[in-house]
Amino acid sequence: MTGRRRPPSRLFRAAVAALCTAVGASLLTGCGGVLSNKNDGDPITVMTWAPEGTKATNMPGMPAMAKAFARWVNDSGGIHGRKLKVVTCNERNDAVQAARCAQQAQDEKAVAVVGSYSQYGRAFISPLEVAGIPYIGGYGLTQEEFDSPYSYPVNGGQAALLVGNGRQLASRCERTAFVRPDTIAGDELPQLLNTGLRAGRRDAAHDVRASEDAGDYSDQATSALESVGADTSLGSASQGASLDSSCVTAALGNRTGTFFDSFRRVQENHPKVRLASILGGVRQSLIDSTGGSSSPLEGTYATGWYPTGDDARWNPMKKVINKYAFDDNRIDPDDPGTQTTWIGYTVLRSVLMSLHSDDISARTVRNELDNGHAVNTGGLTPTLRWGYDDTLHVPNYSRIVNADVTYQAVRDGRLVAVRKGFVNVSKILEQYHPAD
Secondary structure, eight states, rough: OOSSSOOOOOHHHHHHHHHHHOOOGGGGGGGTTEEESTTTTOOOOEEEEEOHHHHHHHHOOOHHHHHHHHHHHTTTTTTTTOOOEEEEEOTTTOHHHHHHHHHHHHHOOOOOEOOOOOOOOHHHHHHHHHHTOOEEEEOOGGGGGGTTTTOOSSSSSHHHHHHHHHHHHHHTSSEEEEEEEESHHHHHHHHHHHHHHTTTTOOOOEEEEEETTOOOHHHHHHHHHHTTBTTTTTBBBBOOOOOOEEEEEEGGGGGGGHHHHHHHHHTTTTSSEEEEETTTBHHHHHHHHHTGGGOTTTEEEEEESSTTTTTTHHOOOOOHHHHHTTTTOOTTTTHHHHHHHHHHHHHHHHHHHOOOGGGGGGHHHHEEEEEEOOOOTTTTTBBBBOSSSOOOOTTTTOOOOOOEEEEEEEEEEEEEEEESOOOOOOOHHTTTOOOO
């Protein structure tokens, strides 16, 4: 990549730290002194943001899950008797609005931003750093979420998914095409997928760029098919290539389903081309809406962060949804955004309960996490810790502490695990080298 990478922010953060020391932490918002609630009767405010009602990827289930979690916590006695207040913000898939959401978090004196989604890490991380607000359990779209010391990711983000997806496909595919967004965030993705493919001794994938808000992807589907050896004007593979060994994987967020629909129409004479995606693109609701066991997605591979949706480890989350958000159709318990929000708030609750009621602030939340507070998520992830020795220090993704993924596939209309347990891709991630 050239010309569009953000400048390093470590010098900026060092300057903020030096200023805090010189002036006094209690006088600067960025040192965490202002963002606190000393009154035991005050609610503890946190924020969750995500895009809603846009033409691109929407994640309304994330703020909805946050609200349901707060209702459950408050109905269960709160945090040391204090209410948990969740403020939400519509990020609108817009960099300016993402920055405004971060500013709102400061204005609301939020002690953390939790379980949120945005592809504009450059826009929101710096304001949070200045305000001293930790970012817990973001969806994992951007490099900034895995670089900032104010970020506490609960999964390996798209980095782990794509490296895992590449390694999963390397065992089955001689040639792979990759359809991804033509955005700054999308530019990070091909090299990650190729790192996984190379670990399985496969060539790099053919890179197919696509608009993230298109209504049709026929051109991209044609390009992808041709690149893996499928002549879309004929009823057989070109040059005698075996389509059993050809794969097309996509990472277009909510638009992945639209791509799959276009792909199905283009490749009707090429049923042996294997489809794949990272989780979020392939989800159970999409499979159900496209025919269940007769869905054209039958046989599709998927790489996810967490156990499949029918795993019993999700039962506590489902109970909370059923009791506190039973009529909210924005929440899909199988959606990775909903799941990530649940885990992010599980981390938050664990940290808040470990603090004294009169000493809860953005600063004390960060300090507790930085000092190695361990969080048990009920087997949905490994035990999460963000001490210095817990991070993997992958180039550009130095905040990753959980490099586990799961290999899944669509079988008989259900998204099921194809390998028992988690697959740790930390060793493959260590082979990742950012593109120049």
